[in-house]
Structure formats: structure tokens, C-alpha cells
Amino acid sequence: MRREPAARIIGKRSWGDFHLLRLESPDLAAGASPGRFLMIRTSDGFDPLLRRPLSLHDAGDVWIELFFRVAGRGTALLAKKKEGETLDCLGPLGRGFRMDGFGAGRTAWLIGGGRGVAPLYYLARTLISRGAGVRVFYGGKTSAEIPLREKFESAGIPLDCATDDGSFGFAGFVTALLERALEGGRPDGLFACGPDAMMKRTGRMALGLGLPAQLSLEAVMGCGFGACWGCVHRIKKDDGGQWRKICEDGPVFGADEILWEEA
Amino acid sequence: MADLSTDLGFLRLRNPVLTASGTFGYGTEFLPFLDLAAVGGIVVKGLYFGPREGNPPPRLVETASGLINAIGLQGVGVERFAADVLPELRRRDTAVIVNVCGSGDEEYYRVIEFLDGHEGIAAYELNISCPNVKRNGACPAMDPRATREIVAGAKRRSRRPVIAKLSPNVTDIASIARAAEDGGADGISLINTLLAMAVDLDTRKPKLGNVLGGLSGPAIKPVALRMTYQAARAVKIPVIGMGGICTGRDALEFMLVGARAVQVGTANFVDPASAARIVREIGDYCDARGLARAADIVGTLKTGL
Numbered sequence: 001m002r003r004e005p006a007a008r009i010i011g012k013r014s015w016g017d018f019h020l021l022r023l024e025s026p027d028l029a030a031g032a033s034p035g036r037f038l039m040i041r042t043s044d045g046f047d048p049l050l051r052r053p054l055s056l057h058d059a060g061d062v063w064i065e066l067f068f069r070v071a072g073r074g075t076a077l078l079a080k081k082k083e084g085e086t087l088d089c090l091g092p093l094g095r096g097f098r099m100d101g102f103g104a105g106r107t108a109w110l111i112g113g114g115r116g117v118a119p120l121y122y123l124a125r126t127l128i129s130r131g132a133g134v135r136v137f138y139g140g141k142t143s144a145e146i147p148l149r150e151k152f153e154s155a156g157i158p159l160d161c162a163t164d165d166g167s168f169g170f171a172g173f174v175t176a177l178l179e180r181a182l183e184g185g186r187p188d189g190l191f192a193c194g195p196d197a198m199m200k201r202t203g204r205m206a207l208g209l210g211l212p213a214q215l216s217l218e219a220v221m222g223c224g225f226g227a228c229w230g231c232v233h234r235i236k237k238d239d240g241g242q243w244r245k246i247c248e249d250g251p252v253f254g255a256d257e258i259l260w261e262e263a
Numbered sequence: 264m265a266d267l268s269t270d271l272g273f274l275r276l277r278n279p280v281l282t283a284s285g286t287f288g289y290g291t292e293f294l295p296f297l298d299l300a301a302v303g304g305i306v307v308k309g310l311y312f313g314p315r316e317g318n319p320p321p322r323l324v325e326t327a328s329g330l331i332n333a334i335g336l337q338g339v340g341v342e343r344f345a346a347d348v349l350p351e352l353r354r355r356d357t358a359v360i361v362n363v364c365g366s367g368d369e370e371y372y373r374v375i376e377f378l379d380g381h382e383g384i385a386a387y388e389l390n391i392s393c394p395n396v397k398r399n400g401a402c403p404a405m406d407p408r409a410t411r412e413i414v415a416g417a418k419r420r421s422r423r424p425v426i427a428k429l430s431p432n433v434t435d436i437a438s439i440a441r442a443a444e445d446g447g448a449d450g451i452s453l454i455n456t457l458l459a460m461a462v463d464l465d466t467r468k469p470k471l472g473n474v475l476g477g478l479s480g481p482a483i484k485p486v487a488l489r490m491t492y493q494a495a496r497a498v499k500i501p502v503i504g505m506g507g508i509c510t511g512r513d514a515l516e517f518m519l520v521g522a523r524a525v526q527v528g529t530a531n532f533v534d535p536a537s538a539a540r541i542v543r544e545i546g547d548y549c550d551a552r553g554l555a556r557a558a559d560i561v562g563t564l565k566t567g568l
């Protein structure tokens with residue numbers, strides 16, 4: 001973990017509200033692994049004040065990629081950045097996906113909803129390079145909300161898409177698509193990132209089937225490196241639950257560790 | 264190079280920049296980003312006697328140039344602090360100030376009595392802004408008498424200097440500052456966060472799990488500066504100012520209105536090396552202006568009165 005005050009943008013692509021940035025930084029790349037994230041300043045001044053967390057979407061030897069959706073002021077400012085400009089980044093931070101055991105002869109199913117697909121591309125590439133079989137389930141509200149489908153396809157990563165409005169692929173939630181697929185076969189593990197409701201469903205499905213699942217959680221983050229205790233989620237302990245920091249103990253947790261608040 | 268050393272009377276610091284409680288973890292979280300020996304000292308996260316759960320999320324909301332937090336002082340308690348954190352901090356060349364919390368006066372005293380048995384602490388900062396169970400949820404810092412009593416009680420028991428940390432959520436900060444001085448405080452620090460809230464119009468729900476929270480960051484600087492000024496005029500003991508400090512110039516403004524030292528809070532989240540940078544910027548300012556000692560600027564505001 002370190003601060004990279006001036007990572008240069010060396011590539012950019014946009015699809016409506018979704019944007020992909022490639023940053024040049026050997027230091028950020030050196031600490032990269034799937035599921036880890038960066039804290040990024042979106043302005044030079046104090047408004048927005050806090051850094052914004054974004055997952056590593058991919059990484060090479062001297063570069064990293066980010067994929068994000070405009071959600072508010074910070075990400076809107078980030079979307080305006082152009083090639084050649086620099087970003088002030090902190091990271092990589094957090095504990096990413098645990099991939100031990102996922103080599104040749106093992107299969108992993110990855111489930112991503114909306115912007116939650118961001119870390120799954122890097123994860124899919126890494127698992128495949130280790131010899132594991134990978135299948136990605138990718139969902140959004142409309143076909144415009146699953147802009148990465150061509151990127152997955154051109155990398156040769158098996159992909160199943162779902163849209164709420166049926167404008168592309170399976171009509172319905174990506175969790176329903178997953179449920180159907182699970183009737184036909186079982187992977188050795190599930191890896192998911194997306195909105196809370198999706199994570200809750202995926203986690204419950206995995207527990208019901210006795211499948212190990214790793215879920216990447218989100219929270220508003222004050223610091224990203226364990227100092228403010230602002231990013232907690234309820235995690236199981238022997239004596240019940242405990243608030244644990246998503247930025248430091250996560251963002252990836254086992255589905256069997258996570259306690260969901262009753263809504 | 265200007266002399267940045269700071270004498271609080273009860274404590275000599277390498278420079279006037281401390282890190283504010285709750286924004287610097289237990290100190291060790293920042294080791295990848297800055298050398299603790301570069302700052303005047305660190306104030307660690309508020310400690311109750313036992314471990315604390317804290318509030319349900321969401322715990323943070325960002326506002327215009329500010330942050331509202333309702334962490335609820337989640338923490339490890341004194342035993343684990345003394346066993347796991349203090350030994351690590353003792354190896355670092357920095358003054359460690361412990362922010363002491365309590366849900367009643369007795370708990371503050373128990374924290375102090377326990378920590379008095381351990382080495383490596385320079386002073387206690389009494390966080391008298393904690394909601395107090397016995398006082399109907401009101402915090403001692405809102406009432407002069409309660410402030411005097413709890414400070415006096417802490418002073419009687421402590422073998423170390425006691426700084427009273429004041430809340431801005433009062434009508435007359437000068438009277439609270441004087442009450443802390445009357446109770447025997449060695450110094451006062453201010454301001455803690457301003458009571459605040461944020462709501463979501465569309466869902467009609469509060470944005471914080473705890474409904475109410477405390478506002479910090481650049482948004483509160485003018486209020487903090489005003490209260491530091493008023494408090495410094497009201498007492499003779501040293502005043503430590505804070506609230507929205509992000510740069511060396513911000514820090515020097517607090518010194519100008521009477522603070523002998525400052526604390527850096529929310530800025531630590533944005534730039535984890537803020538405190539060390541602010542020390543450098545204070546030095547640069549003094550050098551550029553030919554000021555031999557940063558301390559010479561303390562309380563030199565020209566009001567024309």
C-alpha cells in the first residue's frame with residue numbers, strides 16, 4: 001500500500017455512464033490482486049472531500065485499470081478526466097479474492113451486477129491463467145448496463161448475460177440466471193460483486209447448496225485503510241456478530257461469515 | 264530553518280502539530296504513509312474501559328467540504344490497547360496522548376487509573392463530549408459544573424497531565440473553557456465535531472444509522488477558529504485548536520488566534536501524510552517570512568481592540 005500522487009491516464013473508454021480508465025503506475029501494479037481496490041481523489045480541492053473507492057478492474061506489469069459507473073459527484077468528476085491527466089491514488093488496499101485451490105480441474109462461477117462486474121474481469125483472467133475453468137454471469141437493468149460483454153467475449157471468457165428488461169440475454173435478475181444454471185451443474189466456488197440485494201441472494205443460494213462463495217461488499221469509506229471505522233459490516237464471531245471493517249478485513253468475505261441485517 | 268518546538272508547559276513537543284483523536288486510528292495504521300517522529304505527537308482513538316461495539320452503519324456521510332460521522336466510538340478497550348498497541352507506539356519517537364471516554368464519570372476514572380499503570384503515554388485528553396448515561400445522554404462538556412467536576416476528578420486520580428477536549432455544541436464556550444481551567448485541567452483542546460444530520464428526501468430516511476452524527480472537515484473551520492479564539496481569551500492554560508485544518512496556513516491561523524498547538528483530523532483520511540506535510544508547510548511559511556520561531560505567532564492577532 002502506498003500513495004501514488006500522479007498516476008497518469010494512458011487510456012480511456014466510455015459507454016454512457018460507464019467508464020474505463022487505464023493508469024500507468026508500476027507501484028500500484030506491484031500490489032495488485034483481484035478484489036483489491038484504490039482510494040482515488042476526484043478533485044484537487046475539498047469538495048468532494050473524501051477519496052472514492054474503486055476496484056482494480058485489471059492489472060499488468062506497469063498499469064492498472066478501473067471500471068466505474070457515474071453514481072454521484074465524485075464519479076462524475078472522474079468521468080471528465082482525459083488521457084494524459086493524472087490521478088492521486090492510494091493503494092492497492094484491502095484483502096481480495098482468495099484463489100488458492102482454484103487451479104487446473106477446478107471451476108469458478110463469477111457473478112456481477114452493474115458496476116459490480118468491475119473486479120470480476122481481473123479475477124476471471126487470473127483464475128484462467130491458473131488453469132481454472134471460469135464462467136461469468138453478468139447482469140444489469142438493460143443492455144446498456146452490461147457494456148463489458150464484448151470485452152469478456154473477446155478475451156474468450158465464457159459469459160452469460162441477464163437484463164431486467166430482457167433487452168439482452170436472459171430476462172430477469174442475474175441471480176435467477178445463476179439459479180437456473182446451478183440446476184444443471186455445480187462449480188467448485190462462487191465469486192460475486194454487486195448490490196447488497198444481489199449479494200444477499202447469492203450468499204443464501206450458496207449456503208443452501210453448501211457451495212463456498214466469496215462476496216465483495218461495499219460501504220461508504222472514510223479512509224480505506226482501517227483508520228476511521230466507518231465502513232463496517234456485521235461479520236460472524238463465535239459469540240454472535242461483530243462490526244468488522246470492509247476496507248481492511250474485506251472487501252471480500254466468505255458468504256458463511258457475513259450476517260445480513262433483517263430488512 | 265525556523266524553530267518549531269512547542270512548549271505546552273506540561274509537555275514539550277517537537278512541533279505544534281498533533282493528530283486528532285478518531286482520525287488517526289491507534290497510530291499504527293499510518294506507518295506505511297508517514298514517520299510518526301515527524302509530527303509533534305499523536306492522539307489515539309477514544310478509549311472506553313471495555314471494548315465497544317459502535318453504531319450500526321451507515322456511519323459516514325459526506326457533505327459540502329465536510330464529513331458527518333456516527334462511528335459510536337467502536338474500539339478495543341484499555342486492556343487490548345495496553346497489550347497490543349502501546350508497545351508498538353513506545354518504539355516510535357513520538358508523544359502519545361490517549362483520548363479518554365466514559366459513559367459516566369467513573370468510567371473515565373477507571374480508564375485513567377488503568378493506563379496510569381502503563382508507560383509510554385504523555386498525557387490524557389478527556390473526551391467530555393461522550394453522551395453520558397447518568398446525565399440523560401447529555402455530555403459533561405455542555406455544562407460548566409459537570410465539566411469542572413469531571414476534570415477535577417480526573418486530575419485527582421491521574422499521575423499525568425490532563426487536557427479537556429471541549430464540545431462546540433454549547434452556547435458559551437468561554438464559560439466551559441474556564442470551568443475546565445477551574446477544575447485543574449493542564450490544557451484544553453477544541454473543537455470536537457458539531458452535531459449534525461443528513462437525510463434522504465426520496466426515501467425519507469436518515470442517512471446515518473444513528474440518525475445524528477458529528478460534522479468535521481474544512482466545512483467547520485470558521486466555527487472552530489472562532490471558538491479557539493474565544494477559549495484562548497478566556498483561559499491562561501494552553502489551548503490546542505482544531506477543526507478543518509488541512510494546510511500549514513490553516514494551522515498557523517489557529518495559532519494566530521491563540522492556539523499553542525493544533526490537531527489535524529479529517530484531513531488524515533484524504534491524505535494520510537497530512538500531518539507531516541503541515542509541519543513542513545509551517546516551517547516553510549516561517550522561513551519565507553523570516554520568523555525564527557513558529558511559537559512567536561501564537562495569539563498575535565491584530566484586532567485593533
Ligand SMILES: Cc1cc2nc3c(=O)[nH]c(=O)nc-3n(C[C@H](O)[C@H](O)[C@H](O)COP(=O)(O)OP(=O)(O)OC[C@H]3O[C@@H](n4cnc5c(N)ncnc54)[C@H](O)[C@@H]3O)c2cc1C
Nearest residue numbers: 052053054055068069071072073074075115118218219220
Ligand atoms: C471496495 C469498493 C470498491 C468499489 N469499486 C467500484 C468499482 O470498481 N466501480 C464502481 O463504479 N464503483 C465501485 N464502488 C462504488 C463507488 O465507490 C461509489 O459509487 C462512489 O464512491 C460514489 O461516489 P460519488 O461521489 O460518485 O457518489 P456520491 O454522491 O458520494 O454518492 C452517490 C450514491 O452512492 C452511494 N455511495 C457513496 N459511496 C459509496 C460507496 N463507497 N459504496 C457504495 N455506495 C456508495 C451514496 O450513498 C449515494 O447514494 C466501490 C465501492 C467499494 C466500497
Ligand SMILES: Cc1cc2nc3c(=O)[nH]c(=O)nc-3n(C[C@H](O)[C@H](O)[C@H](O)COP(=O)(O)O)c2cc1C
Nearest residue numbers: 283284285309332390454455479480506507528529
Ligand atoms: C471519524 C471520526 C472519529 C472521531 N473520533 C473521536 C474520538 O474518538 N474522540 C474525540 O475526542 N474526537 C473524535 N473525533 C473528533 C476529532 O478528533 C476532531 O475533534 C474533529 O473531527 C474536528 O477536527 P477536523 O475537522 O480536523 O476533523 C472524531 C472525528 C471523526 C471524523
Ligand code: FES
Nearest residue numbers: 223224228229247
Ligand atoms: S474506510 Fe476507514 S476504516 Fe474502513
